[in-house]
Amino acid sequence: xxxxxxxxxxxxxxxxxxxxxxxxxxxxxxxxxxxxxxxxxxxxxxxxxxxxxxxxxxxxxxxxxxxxxxxxxxxxxxxxxxxxxxxxxxxxxxxxxxxxxxxxxxxxxxxxxxxxxxxxxxxxxxxxxxxxxxxxxxxxxxxxxxxxxxxxxxxxxxxxxxxxxxxxxxxxxxxxxxxxxxxxxxxxxxxxxxxxxxxxxxxxxxxxxxxxxxxxxxxxxxxxxxxxxxxxxxxxxxxxxxxxxxxxx
Numbered sequence: 001x002x003x004x005x006x007x008x009x010x011x012x013x014x015x016x017x018x019x020x021x022x023x024x025x026x027x028x029x030x031x032x033x034x035x036x037x038x039x040x041x042x043x044x045x046x047x048x049x050x051x052x053x054x055x056x057x058x059x060x061x062x063x064x065x066x067x068x069x070x071x072x073x074x075x076x077x078x079x080x081x082x083x084x085x086x087x088x089x090x091x092x093x094x095x096x097x098x099x100x101x102x103x104x105x106x107x108x109x110x111x112x113x114x115x116x117x118x119x120x121x122x123x124x125x126x127x128x129x130x131x132x133x134x135x136x137x138x139x140x141x142x143x144x145x146x147x148x149x150x151x152x153x154x155x156x157x158x159x160x161x162x163x164x165x166x167x168x169x170x171x172x173x174x175x176x177x178x179x180x181x182x183x184x185x186x187x188x189x190x191x192x193x194x195x196x197x198x199x200x201x202x203x204x205x206x207x208x209x210x211x212x213x214x215x216x217x218x219x220x221x222x223x224x225x226x227x228x229x230x231x232x233x234x235x236x237x238x239x240x241x242x243x244x245x246x247x248x249x
Contacts, residue, residue, distance in 0.1 A: 025240060028224060035092045036226070036249065042088045048114050051141060052080060052107055062105070064129035069105065077107040078173075078201075082231060085249075086171060086199065087115035089233075093197055095119060095169040099160060101153055101184055102173035102201075106134030112171065113143040121146045122163070124156040124174070153180070157187055166193020173201035178208035182215065189221050189236065196236040203232040217244055 023029045033039050058069035065072055078086065090098060090112055096119065098112055103125035113121050123146065125131040131150035138146045149156040153174050170188050175181065181200075188198060203213040213232050217225040223242055224235035228249040 023243075023245075025243070027237075027240060028235075028243065028245075031092075031235070032226070032245070032247065035088050036085065036228070036247065038084075038088055040092075042091055044084050044087050044111065045114060047141075048083075048087075048110055049080065051110060051137075052083065055105070055107065062129070063133065064127065069133075072105060073107060077104050078111065082201075083108060083111035085231070087111045089197060089199065090115035090119075090169050093169055095167055095197070096165040097163065097168045098122070099157075099164070099168060099170040099188070100124065100173070101157065101171070102175075103131060103134045103148055104173070105130055106137035106148075108171060108173065109134060109146060109148075110137060110141060110143065112169075113138070113146050116169075118144055120163075122149060122160045123147070124149045124151070124153050124160070126151065126153055126174075154183065157184060161187060161191050164188075164191045167195050168192075169196070170198045171201070172198065176202055176205050176209055178212045181209060181212040185212075185216055185234075189219065189234075192221065192236045194237075198234040198236070200232040200234070202230065203227070204229060 023032060055073045056070050060069055062069045062072050086108060095116060098116060098119055098121040100109060100112060100121065100123035103109055103123040109121065109123050125134060125148060128150055131148050135148045138148065172184055174184065185198065200213065202209060204210055216222060216234065221236055222234050223237055223240040225244045226233040227246045
């Protein structure tokens with residue numbers, strides 16, 4: 001905890017480029033100003049927010065969790081702020097496919113699928129009960145071509161990788177440790193075509209996650225990284241100049 005507090009203070013001291021000021025690349029300026037800070041004012045549909053808020057107040061016991069659905073959603077799922085960010089990114093990027101590692105109860109799946117309606121989304125969850133709950137959420141909200149895969153993350157990712165097109169979006173919120181995180185990202189980045197965006201959750205969750213993040217942003221395939229502290233974004237596009245941004249979000 002003390003390490004995270006220190007890193008947060010350090011992040012605040014070194015953050016730059018508030019709303020894109022000082023960024024010269026038009027593409028990157030548009031991403032930071034228009035998407036991250038939502039200059040376009042893209043609004044998440046009200047029914048998505050109602051579903052999210054309803055689940056936060058759900059007092060029924062989450063199967064296999066030993067806690068309520070509401071407690072899990074509040075403490076282990078994406079916040080509304082982060083969900084809205086995911087929605088904006090996929091709406092702006094318009095990927096040909098979405099991949100999610102770590103479905104949870106399906107809250108992030110809800111934001112992603114709504115931001116890219118009609119786009120195939122493959123979401124992997126290692127817990128049977130969570131996967132079943134998420135599948136019901138997907139069905140109840142008519143989210144379109146969303147597939148919930150239950151099983152070992154590495155195994156299911158290997159099955160999904162051959163399906164990836166050249167332009168995809170991935171959200172990685174699975175095993176929060178150094179070695180598996182690098183393994184997931186190595187597999188995903190190795191399949192990147194002309195353009196891809198990968199969002200990583202909890203990059204300061206532990207020293208191991210931060211170490212993985214620092215190593216990833218040094219890879220030649222990663223042209224731009226955006227550090228929002230709780231979330232890290234990797235932009236894979238060959239015509240961008242290398243840049244590593246820290247932003248207050």
